[in-house]
Amino acid sequence: MITINSRLIRIHWFGLTCFFSFLLLSGCQTITNSMLEKPVSAVDVLPMPVASHEFSFDPFRDDVVGNVQVINANYEDTLSDIARRFNLGYEEIVAANPDVDPWLPGAGTRIIIPTQFILPDAPREGIVINLAAMRLFYFPKAEDGEMQYVITHPVGIGRLQWKTPVGATRITVKDENPVWRPTPSIHKEYARNGNPLPAAVPPGPDNPMGTHVLRLAWPTYAIHGTNKPPSVGMRGSFGCIRMYPEDIAGLFNEVAVGTPVRVVNQPRLLGWRGDQLYLQTYPVLEDDKRNHDKQFGKLIEETRSALKAQINARPHQTLNNSLIKETILNPRAIAIPVTKADISLQNYLDLALHVQNTMPFNATWVGDIKGNLTTAEIWESEQIQ
The missing domain is CATH 4.10.810 (Virus Scaffolding Protein; Chain A)
Structure with a gap:
């Protein structure tokens, strides 16, 4: 059959x-x-730009999905506008374009769209969230003999004083049009800033949980939407995982109660695609005090000795150490093939696919965020709260 x-x-x-x-x-x-x-x-x-949230891949061979793309900014674009258009988070697109003004890129400015991702080093089942990447990956169960499928979306995570925990949990409740009942510690935080909260916030545009919630087995933590979409891709929540409204609505319909959820913090990722080994680096979170240089040496050894590394020409590939160093020193949220000889990061980006600055086919978002708060206003409000 x-x-x-x-x-x-x-x-x-x-x-x-x-x-x-x-x-x-x-x-x-x-x-x-x-x-x-x-x-x-x-x-x-x-x-046309390539859709940046749904991919199929061979789980026995490859760890990298998607492609880097390049567009030219329109006159009224901000990087926040472009990020939502291409299903990226704010910090992702800013890291990829460090020399671009986030609020006024300028018409015609070349913008790197980092829609190529190395999958986190974690079991590829259920939901995996990489805090350093501020990105969620959902792996639906694949039938025998089929390619594996992944859905990925940007997320917002807990601010510095309200860290999102790392570890394994599961979805316990799916809640549509939720009521937000702030915890006592959140009440104290708001009251301290002169902005006391009611005991409960009903469904509607003022509800910071948005329209859909996936509650976790960790008490007081959840994956949910937001009434401040530009905050996605930032550290701005009280520890929960925030998603764009259109993304949480789609994920809500896909997952079931009991789906496993694993949260990791991996700012440096290695993975194979074809015969090339890729490296993707993200800025290390401010409260992450691990020695990532020491851990990276071990990661390279494990990646190159794994069974997956013995396929075809992979064992014979030579590392481009200067490119590795450049990628680590300049974390750009871009997956780079570090077994390509004699290329720099700029050489690689110069070869990226140049596409139209328009909504990708099958995009999750089809609306217009003009009239909503800007990312700067969101950031300012988060610091006040």
Whole structure:
């Protein structure tokens, strides 16, 4: 009996659609302006951006999904606007573009879209959250013989004084249109800042938990939405995991009560794709006091000696140590192939796929955040609360 995975059909159909669209768009470059009613513009000849939240992969061979993309900013864009468009968090896109003004990139500015991810070093089942990456990965159960599937979204995590815990837990309750009942410690925090809270906040636009909640076996912790979408990708919560409203709604429908949840803190990730070993680095969280240089040496040894590292030409690949050093010293949230010889980080980014600055096909968000608070206003309000 033949089984059909509808998710994989969607991914493969999307790939074919992009491929033929690219061929069509490329072919249009040979048409002269005199044959058209209007001149050919740059956007007409660029491919559509690739969806950045759903991927299939071979779990026995590969650890890397997605691709780095490049766009040109529009006149009114902020990095926060672009981040939500491409299902990225605020810190992710700022780290990838350290020389760009987050509030006013400027029309035409080249923006790196870091939509290539090394999967966390954790069991690929249920939900895995990497605090350093501020990113969630959901691995639906795969049938025998099928490619594995992953859904990934940016998240906000606990602020410095309200750390999100690391460890294993599970989803215990799914709650739609929740009531927020602040804990005594949260009441004290608000009261200390002259902004006392009611005993309960009903469902609606003022509810900081948004419209959907996945409660965890850890008391007082949950994965939930937010009424402040630009805060996703920041340390701004009281320890809970925040998601964009559209992302938590989709995840809510996918997962069941009992789904395992594992929270890790991995600022340096190694993984294989094809014959290349990739390295992805994120800024180390302020309260993470581990010796990551010492741990990284051990991580390289384990990664290169694992069974997965013995496939095809992988055992013969030589590490580009200068690129490794550059990637560690400049954590850009970008997955880099560190077994490619004689390239720098800039060389690699220069080769990234240049795409239209528009909503990716099958994107999770289709709205317009103009009129909401800016990321700067969100950040300021979080410091006051």
